[in-house]
Amino acid sequence: MIDRALERRLPDAAAVEAVGAPRIPRFLRHYTMGGIGPEVGLARNRAALDAVCLMPRYLVEEAAPDLTFDKARLRLLAPFGVAPMGLGGLIWPGSEEAIARAMGAAGLAHALSTVATTAVEVIAPLAGAGRMFQLYSFSDPGLDAALMARVRDAGYDTLIVTVDVPGATRRRRDIQSGLSFPPRFTLATLMQMAASPRWLAGQAARGIPAFQNILPFLPKAGVTEQAAFLGQQVECHIGPERLARIRAEWPGRLIVKGVLGADDAVAALAAGADGVVVSNHGGRQLDATPAPVEVLPTIRDRLGDGALVLADSGVRSGLDIARMIARGADAVLIGRPFLLAAAAAGNRGPAHLAAVLMAELRTTMAQLGRRTLADLRGVEWTR
Numbered sequence: 401m402i403d404r405a406l407e408r409r410l411p412d413a414a415a416v417e418a419v420g421a422p423r424i425p426r427f428l429r430h431y432t433m434g435g436i437g438p439e440v441g442l443a444r445n446r447a448a449l450d451a452v453c454l455m456p457r458y459l460v461e462e463a464a465p466d467l468t469f470d471k472a473r474l475r476l477l478a479p480f481g482v483a484p485m486g487l488g489g490l491i492w493p494g495s496e497e498a499i500a501r502a503m504g505a506a507g508l509a510h511a512l513s514t515v516a517t518t519a520v521e522v523i524a525p526l527a528g529a530g531r532m533f534q535l536y537s538f539s540d541p542g543l544d545a546a547l548m549a550r551v552r553d554a555g556y557d558t559l560i561v562t563v564d565v566p567g568a569t570r571r572r573r574d575i576q577s578g579l580s581f582p583p584r585f586t587l588a589t590l591m592q593m594a595a596s597p598r599w600l601a602g603q604a605a606r607g608i609p610a611f612q613n614i615l616p617f618l619p620k621a622g623v624t625e626q627a628a629f630l631g632q633q634v635e636c637h638i639g640p641e642r643l644a645r646i647r648a649e650w651p652g653r654l655i656v657k658g659v660l661g662a663d664d665a666v667a668a669l670a671a672g673a674d675g676v677v678v679s680n681h682g683g684r685q686l687d688a689t690p691a692p693v694e695v696l697p698t699i700r701d702r703l704g705d706g707a708l709v710l711a712d713s714g715v716r717s718g719l720d721i722a723r724m725i726a727r728g729a730d731a732v733l734i735g736r737p738f739l740l741a742a743a744a745a746g747n748r749g750p751a752h753l754a755a756v757l758m759a760e761l762r763t764t765m766a767q768l769g770r771r772t773l774a775d776l777r778g779v780e781w782t783r
């Protein structure tokens with residue numbers, strides 16, 4: 401159910417961004433909203449989605465749209481979920497719990513990042529049946545195994561292995577703003593924090609966030625030693641051998657995130673993955689990639705109908721969800737808007753955004769005269 405008062409203030413993801421983004425301190429806003437390099441890829445994600453036209457169909461028997469997703473033993477009440485995002489509790493205090501609770505209550509997917517600031521044991525019961533854990537692989541296989549065991553013990557069945565961070569990432573905005581974790585208290589960052597009173601009040605109540613999921617593996621020494629250790633360990637290049645090792649150690653569903661090329665998608669499944677997330681990390685890794693929505697048809701063709709294909713990067717509406725599905729995705733992940741929803745409306749924000757996206761998808765399906773998600777495949781109009 402949509403809260404009508406909240407809806408007037410926040411009718412869609414664009415309004416959520418307009419209200420939420422300015423409340424986040426500037427250096428964290430840059431980290432959240434930014435892409436890499438001159439951000440051509442970030443813009444391309446949007447432009448490519450906007451370019452997908454769908455042909456409406458009206459003269460068919462009316463049938464209530466059915467949003468339910470059921471594939472590869474994954475059941476959701478709508479074909480979307482939140483993408484894994486690190487540093488959530490720093491970007492907006494309490495956002496990780498609020499997002500997980502919203503997704504669990506709505507029966508949607510929820511992916512928790514390795515570098516989240518809330519423990520997997522806290523998130524698991526909130527996130528419900530659609531919960532997934534995203535793994536950044538450590539260079540020490542023993543640490544991977546220990547983290548996977550912890551995640552498994554917390555009740556997770558689905559592991560998402562991110563492969564599009566093969567080395568250090570250089571983002572201009574973060575270099576310029578001096579982003580670090582934990583945050584460095586310079587005059588500039590302190591002034592930016594002071595200019596964000598809601599954020600400051602939330603952080604003051606909760607204390608400085610930490611990487612709760614990898615904390616037990618960090619040296620007990622100070623933050624400088626911990627940062628050095630992480631720099632050494634989070635060496636995320638994942639080749640076929642490492643993927644096969646992770647596959648052998650993870651008994652549940654395995655999804656590889658960050659593929660764009662059909663050869664990589666085929667290699668992921670050959671290594672034993674159950675599915676892929678077609679993603680360019682929201683334009684944050686390589687500025688020259690195609691947008692996921694552009695390469696989806698090729699990937700679907702190569703993998704066939706049976707493979708689980710998720711997609712993300714740039715999705716901002718129910719219409720965008722339909723566009724991704726029309727082009728070959730089974731379901732989508734959505735990143736930034738959920739953090740911004742927490743900034744815009746606190747604990748109620750993520751649940752509100754999820755309800756808005758579901759309502760938008762329902763009206764889109766009615767316009768398209770399609771009842772099920774399977775019916776959406778191929779409704780794209782091409783000249």
Ligand SMILES: Cc1cc2nc3c(=O)[nH]c(=O)nc-3n(C[C@H](O)[C@H](O)[C@H](O)COP(=O)(O)O)c2cc1C
Nearest residue numbers: 432483484485486513562681682713714734735736
């Ligand atoms: C602030 C932020 C942090 C992110 N952290 C991670 C992460 O820890 N692991 C990961 O696989 N992807 C991470 N991503 C990428 C998202 O999972 C997702 O691919 C991307 O945000 C989708 O694009 P969208 O934000 O346009 O919806 C992050 C993205 C953002 C914006």
